Every structure is written in C-alpha cells, then in structure tokens.
Amino acid sequence: MLTLNQLDKVYKTGTFGTSDLHAVRQVSLDVQRGEVVSLIGESGSGKSTIGKMVLHLLDSTGGTITFDGRDVTKLGFRARRDYYRKVQGVFQDPFSSFNPIYKVDRTFETLRQSYFPKVSGGEWRSRLEDALAAVTLEPDDILGKYPHQLSGGQLQRLLIARALLLDIELLVADEVISMLDASTRIDVLNLLGELKGRGLGILFVTHDLSLGNYVSDRVVILYKGRVVERGDTSAVFDDPLHPYTRDLLASVPHLDRTWEEVEAEEAERTRRLAGRCLYHEAAAAQGRSLGEEAASAEGSAPGEVPDGVGLVEYAPGHFVGCFRKAAEAPCPAA
Amino acid sequence: MTATQPVAGPGTEASDQPGVAGPTTSGRKPGGDVRETLYFALRNPKVLIGAVVVLGFLLLGLIGPAFLRYAPMDYAGPPMAPPSADFPFGTTTFGQDVFAQFVAGLRSTFLVGLLGGGVAAVIGMTIGFVAGYRGGLIDELLNMLTNVVLVIPGFVVLIIINAYLGVRSVPMQALYIGVFSWPWVARAVRSQTLSLRSRDFIDLARLSGVGVGTILRREVAPNMYSYLFMTFVLLFGGSILTAASLDFIGLGPTNAMSLGLMMNQAVQWSALHLGLWWWFIPPGLGITLIVGSLYIMNVGLDEVFNPKLREM
Ligand SMILES: Nc1ncnc2c1ncn2[C@@H]1O[C@H](COP(=O)(O)OP(=O)(O)OP(=O)(O)O)[C@@H](O)[C@H]1O
Ligand SMILES: [Mg+2]
Numbered sequence: 001m002l003t004l005n006q007l008d009k010v011y012k013t014g015t016f017g018t019s020d021l022h023a024v025r026q027v028s029l030d031v032q033r034g035e036v037v038s039l040i041g042e043s044g045s046g047k048s049t050i051g052k053m054v055l056h057l058l059d060s061t062g063g064t065i066t067f068d069g070r071d072v073t074k075l076g077f078r079a080r081r082d083y084y085r086k087v088q089g090v091f092q093d094p095f096s097s098f099n100p101i102y103k104v105d106r107t108f109e110t111l112r113q114s115y116f117p118k119v120s121g122g123e124w125r126s127r128l129e130d131a132l133a134a135v136t137l138e139p140d141d142i143l144g145k146y147p148h149q150l151s152g153g154q155l156q157r158l159l160i161a162r163a164l165l166l167d168i169e170l171l172v173a174d175e176v177i178s179m180l181d182a183s184t185r186i187d188v189l190n191l192l193g194e195l196k197g198r199g200l201g202i203l204f205v206t207h208d209l210s211l212g213n214y215v216s217d218r219v220v221i222l223y224k225g226r227v228v229e230r231g232d233t234s235a236v237f238d239d240p241l242h243p244y245t246r247d248l249l250a251s252v253p254h255l256d257r258t259w260e261e262v263e264a265e266e267a268e269r270t271r272r273l274a275g276r277c278l279y280h281e282a283a284a285a286q287g288r289s290l291g292e293e294a295a296s297a298e299g300s301a302p303g304e305v306p307d308g309v310g311l312v313e314y315a316p317g318h319f320v321g322c323f324r325k326a327a328e329a330p331c332p333a334a
Numbered sequence: 335m336t337a338t339q340p341v342a343g344p345g346t347e348a349s350d351q352p353g354v355a356g357p358t359t360s361g362r363k364p365g366g367d368v369r370e371t372l373y374f375a376l377r378n379p380k381v382l383i384g385a386v387v388v389l390g391f392l393l394l395g396l397i398g399p400a401f402l403r404y405a406p407m408d409y410a411g412p413p414m415a416p417p418s419a420d421f422p423f424g425t426t427t428f429g430q431d432v433f434a435q436f437v438a439g440l441r442s443t444f445l446v447g448l449l450g451g452g453v454a455a456v457i458g459m460t461i462g463f464v465a466g467y468r469g470g471l472i473d474e475l476l477n478m479l480t481n482v483v484l485v486i487p488g489f490v491v492l493i494i495i496n497a498y499l500g501v502r503s504v505p506m507q508a509l510y511i512g513v514f515s516w517p518w519v520a521r522a523v524r525s526q527t528l529s530l531r532s533r534d535f536i537d538l539a540r541l542s543g544v545g546v547g548t549i550l551r552r553e554v555a556p557n558m559y560s561y562l563f564m565t566f567v568l569l570f571g572g573s574i575l576t577a578a579s580l581d582f583i584g585l586g587p588t589n590a591m592s593l594g595l596m597m598n599q600a601v602q603w604s605a606l607h608l609g610l611w612w613w614f615i616p617p618g619l620g621i622t623l624i625v626g627s628l629y630i631m632n633v634g635l636d637e638v639f640n641p642k643l644r645e646m
Contacts, residue, residue: 057537081543089541097534099553101639107538114543148642159538 001068001201002031002054002087002170008062009049009225023049025225026063028311031170036192036202038212038233040248041222047205048092050222051172054203055089056080067170085115088163089172092205094155094179098147104155105143107162115166131161136187152179157188164195171195174205189215209252213237218317221245224326227311231318239269241278241320243332246270277323277333282312374638381638384631391624395440406435406591417612424612427603432596436616439593442504443574443621446592449505450573453512454519455566461516462523463550467531473524480520488514489576496585504587507580511573519565526561530554560636567632571625578621593617 009024024046031037039047052058054065056075065073072083091097098104112124119127129139135157147155156179163171173192177185192202192215206212212219213233220230221244229242240246246266254262311319324331375381404410411421413429423432465476495510530536531554539549555562578594580586586595600606600614637643 052537055537055541057540077545080540084541084543089537091534091537093534097538099535099557100642101556107535107542110539110542110544162538 001033003066004029006063007060010061023225027227029220031201031203033201034196034199036196036204036216038204038216038219040206040212040219045222046225048174051174051205054172086169088166088168090159090163090176092175094152097159100147103144103146104158111165131164134164134191135161153184170201172203229320235318243323244325275332277331278314278320279312279322280331280333378634378638380630380634384627387623387627391440395444398437402434404431404434406438414610423616426613432613435591435596438591439596442590442592445504446508446577447570447574449508450511451566451569454516454569458516458519459523461520463527466524466527480517484517502588504590507577507587511576515572526558527554530557560639564632567628593620
C-alpha cells in the first residue's frame with residue numbers, strides 16, 4: 001500500500017543554509033494493509049522526519065513515496081486533501097499538537113468543517129463519542145477543556161481519536177504511547193491491534209524495542225538516517241544481525257529465557273559475526289545482483305553500493321545493511 | 335517611525351511562550367468563545383480603563399464639533415485667556431479657542447493614527463505572515479524588500495515627499511507615514527510566524543485539509559492577537575508622533591488642525607515662557623493618554639486572551 005523508495009532528506013542548517021544535515025538516507029520500506037510496521041531507532045535517527053515526509057508535511061530531497069501505486073511525493077492542495085482522507089498521523093508531542101488558545105474540541109471541529117460539512121451536529125457528536133470511547137476517554141472529562149488542562153496522555157489519545165474519525169487506511173503513529181502509563185498503553189496498543197484487524201496499515205514509530213516487538217508484524221531498524229536491518233519482527237528479534245540491532249536488543253529483557261541463556265546466545269552470535277559484514281559478503285558473492293534494494297541503490301562502480309546504504313536479503317524477508325555503524329565509519333570487514 | 339521601533343519585542347509577551355494570545359475569531363461556530371473573551375475582557379480593569387479613555391477621546395473628537403461655538407482658527411475671544419466657562423481650555427495668543435482646536439486636533443490625530451497605523455499594519459503583517467509561513471525564495475525576496483525599506487531613512491523621505499509633492503491633507507500624510515513604517519512589523523511578525531509554523535498544531539491543521547490562508551488566519555494569527563494589537567498600538571502612536579514632527583517643521587497639513595500642530599504652535603509662540611499652560615498641556619496630555627491607554631489595554635488583553643494567565 002505505502003512504499004518508500006530510496007527516500008532522502010537533507011536539512012539545510014547553518015546560518016546561510018550552507019551545511020547539510022543528512023537526516024534520512026536512502027530509506028526504502030513498505031507498509032501493507034492490515035499490517036503494523038515499526039520504525040525503530042534512537043533519538044535523532046530520523047524517524048519523525050520519515051513520518052512527516054509520508055504525511056506530506058516535509059518535502060523529501062530525493063526518492064519516491066507511493067501510495068496504492070500513486071506517487072505522492074509531490075501533491076497539489078486538492079490531491080493532498082484527498083490523500084489525508086486516507087492517511088493520517090499522530091504526532092510525537094501532544095502538547096504542541098493543540099493550539100494552546102483554543103479548546104481541544106476545535107481540533108475535531110476543524111476536521112468536521114473540512115471533511116464532513118454535511119454531517120449533522122447530533123450525528124457528529126455520537127461519532128465523536130464513539131471515537132473517544134475507543135481510546136478510553138470520557139467525553140465529559142475532555143470536551144470543553146483547554147489543552148493545558150489535560151494530561152499528555154489524554155491529549156495523545158485525543159489525537160488518535162481524531163484520526164479515527166476519518167475512515168483512514170494508513171496511520172502514521174509517531175511515539176503515540178510514549179506519554180501513556182502502563183494500563184492506557186495496553187489499551188491503546190490493543191486498539192491499534194484491532195484497527196490492524198480491520199485492515200488499517202500502521203507505521204508505528206518508536207524508540208522502544210519491547211513495544212515494537214509487541215505490536216508489529218515487521219520492523220525497520222533505523223540508525224542515523226539509514227536502514228540497517230529490516231524484516232519480520234520474529235526474524236529480526238530472534239536473530240539480529242547488524243551490530244547496532246544486536247546492541248539494541250541486548251538491553252531488552254526476555255521473559256521466556258534467563259539472562260545466562262540470552263547472553264550465551266548473544267556471545268555466540270557475536271563470535272560468529274565478529275569482523276564480518278554480511279552485506280559485503282553477499283555483495284562479493286553475488287556481484288551486482290544483490291537484493292532488490294541493493295540493485296536499485298547501485299552507483300557507478302560495479303559491485304559496490306556508493307553510499308553503503310543498500311540492504312541484502314540474508315534470509316527470506318530479513319534484510320540487513322553494511323555492518324559499519326556511522327555513515328563515515330569503515331566497514332568492519334574491510 | 336524611528337521613535338517607535340522597539341529594540342526587542344514588547345515586554346508583555348515572551349515571543350517563545352506557547353500561549354500568547356486569544357480566541358477572538360474562534361467563536362465562529364462554537365459560539366461560547368467570543369462571549370467568554372468578552373466576559374473576561376469586561377472584568378479586566380486594565381482593558382476597561384484603557385477602552386474608556388480611548389473611546390472617550392474618540393467620542394469627543396466625533397461629536398464634539400457639533401457643540402462648538404467657534405471654529406478652531408477663529409479669533410473668537412480675548413488673547414491668552416486662561417480657561418473659563420466660555421473657553422474651557424482658554425485661548426491662544428491670538429484669541430483662538432483652544433478647546434475647539436483640541437477637538438478638531440483629536441479628529442485628525444485619530445485619523446492619522448488609524449490610517450497610518452492601519453496601512454503599516456496591513457503591509458507589515460501580510461509580508462510577515464507570508465514570508466514566515468512560506469519560507470524559501472518568497473521569504474528571501476520579501477526579506478530583501480523589508481530590509482531595503484528598513485534602511486531607507488523614512489523620515490527624510492517623508493520630508494522630501496512632503497516638500498515636493500506638497501502633501502496637505504491628513505489622509506495623504508497618514509498614507510505616506512504608513513508606507514514607511516511597516517518594516518519592523520514585518521520582521522517581528524515573520525519571526526513569530528516562523529516559530530509557530532514549526533509547531534505540530536499547524537501540521538495537524540494541514541492534515542485536516544485546511545489551506546494556507548485559513549491556517550494563517552485561524553491558527554497562526556490568533557496566537558499573536560495581543561502581539562498584533564501591541565504592534566498596532568505602537569504604529570498608531572508612531573504615526574501620531576511622526577505626523578506631529580512633520581507638522582512641527584511646517585510640512586503638516588495646511589487645511590486641518592492636529593494635536594501635534596497645536597503643540598508646535600504653542601512652542602512656536604512661546605507658550606511655555608508665557609505660562610500659557612492651557613495651550614500645550616491639553617494636546618500633550620491628549621496624545622499621552624491615548625497612546626498610554628492603548629498600551630495599558632494591551633497588557634490587559636494579554637491576560638484576557640491567554641487562558642493560562644486568566645486563571646490566576
Ligand atoms: N527542521 C529541522 N531542521 C534541521 N534539522 C532537523 C530538523 N528537524 C529534524 N532535524 C534533525 O534531523 C535529525 C532527525 O530528526 P528526527 O526528528 O526525525 O528524529 P527522531 O528519530 O524522530 O528522534 P526522536 O526519537 O527524538 O523523536 C536530527 O538530527 C535532527 O536534529
Ligand atoms: Mg521523533
């Protein structure tokens with residue numbers, strides 16, 4: 001449904017826009033209907049930037065975004081309006097998502113004026129109450145309040161409710177549960193699961209691995225703007241390949257195994273992969289015909305991906321990129 | 335003009351504060367908000383006092399002439415007479431009724447302030463909003479224009495224009511003043527817009543399929559209402575002062591009276607030395623009270639508009 005192909009984003013920074021910040025490098029991923037794809041990465045890895053580009057709130061510097069086969073990288077105002085009927089987002093910071101001078105109701109009112117001018121007041125009210133109930137909010141506690149009178153968790157759930165009012169097909173959820181306490185977190189996660197069951201595709205942005213594990217069908221691990229590994233959740237979590245992913249997962253507690261077992265397994269994996277780079281091994285073995293991404297990321301020199309941002313398919317559905325960490329660092333196998 | 339350029343943003347608003355201003359246009363449908371704002375406005379002493387003073391002067395300027403017995407320039411009574419029942423503000427060296435001059439002066443003062451301030455506000459805010467929200471090339475072009483006008487010594491240009499084109503009517507004078515006093519407004523509004531643009535609620539409005547104009551009008555501008563109002567106050571006062579300065583050097587309107595002209599005539603005819611306090615105090619006090627009241631009103635409106643301040 002949603003496909004990103006070699007998406008790039010360069011921010012111009014510095015006083016005269018002279019220095020560049022390469023926030024997103026050649027990111028390719030896709031989200032299907034009825035699927036949750038987690039975008040996992042540390043702070044500053046470019047997750048929100050990707051989310052905003054998907055939502056057409058930021059211009060991309062290169063690459064394409066297609067939705068149902070249609071290129072949505074550049075859209076006019078009309079087309080964007082139609083796009084937002086199907087694609088909505090919830091932002092990371094609920095406090096800045098509401099205009100502080102208006103009551104929170106106005107966010108819904110804006111949506112109604114824009115997309116449902118014909119729906120009657122009573123009908124809208126009942127839809128609104130349904131949407132609020134879905135995120136376990138009491139309308140009476142919430143409506144008529146100013147944003148500063150509500151908690152971050154309440155505001156965040158309001159934003160989810162807002163997205164539910166439209167009959168959307170794709171939701172970009174940027175850290176939607178970071179502000180919630182444990183019990184509401186589960187409620188919201190279950191809601192996302194239910195939406196997924198109804199055929200909604202969700203791009204779930206998070207820095208929290210255990211949450212990524214809990215909800216998602218597939219995960220994309222992002223490091224400094226580059227996809228280092230992606231694949232089915234179980235494949236990536238059971239057999240992390242990239243050094244960054246392994247570091248990341250080493251800190252996640254496992255419920256079904258003891259620390260010793262986990263550590264032994266990780267030590268064994270580290271031994272097996274030390275000083276190697278699966279990406280370049282595959283590249284050497286297969287020459288140019290790597291995986292789909294690698295082929296399309298191909299640059300001038302044959303057999304070598306220019307930016308080192310390609311991925312190889314290590315196992316079916318499990319892709320991994322070059323084992324170096326930072327973009328400038330040398331490949332450990334080199 | 336030069337006198338009105340604030341070094342930094344006006345003190346009451348921290349420009350980085352999230353909740354700066356208020357919902358006066360919000361109440362289109364929800365209804366309650368306008369009434370609520372009005373409710374709080376009428377309970378705010380600063381707003382009330384400011385409004386009463388300004389409206390009082392305005393009213394005096396509007397309906398006062400109907401009750402006057404003498405025209406402003408008539409040699410109506412004894413020269414240099416102190417205030418009396420016949421001449422509430424006394425008379426000038428030539429026996430003109432100071433009160434009649436004051437009332438007429440109020441009119442042109444309000445006109446210069448409103449028109450000059452209005453023109454400057456419209457130009458400055460439009461440019462500021464568009465430049466700040468749009469960014470990129472448009473921003474750079476508008477910025478260039480702003481900087482060009484900013485470095486033009488506006489007052490000198492006004493003198494030249496006045497001297498050569500012979501501007502002799504109050505509206506013309508106001509128009510010229512307005513056209514040269516907007517740059518700092520554009521800059522201030524631009525930087526505020528810039529900081530608001532990056533807030534998520536703007537993005538959320540875009541996700542609701544709302545257009546640029548509507549976003550500027552209903553999301554960005556309302557956050558700056560009290561700031562915009564403050565800007566207008568400064569422009570208003572600035573226009574009045576600039577007009578007075580022009581009047582002083584003999585480049586004011588010839589066919590009208592203004593508070594500035596009164597003060598300058600008073601100074602010219604040594605009212606200070608002769609102790610004719612009734613000649614220069616009313617116009618001076620008038621200008622001070624009008625501009626000062628608007629300022630106080632603005633501080634009060636900040637409290638009214640900002641729900642966070644309101645609750646304390
Ligand atoms: N408007 C901007 N101008 C310049 N640089 C930016 C801008 N927005 C983000 N960046 C930079 O781009 C990089 C990626 O930012 P992004 O917000 O996408 O990170 P993130 O993965 O969402 O992090 P977090 O988990 O903290 O939300 C960061 O280094 C950030 O400093
Ligand atoms: Mg983020």
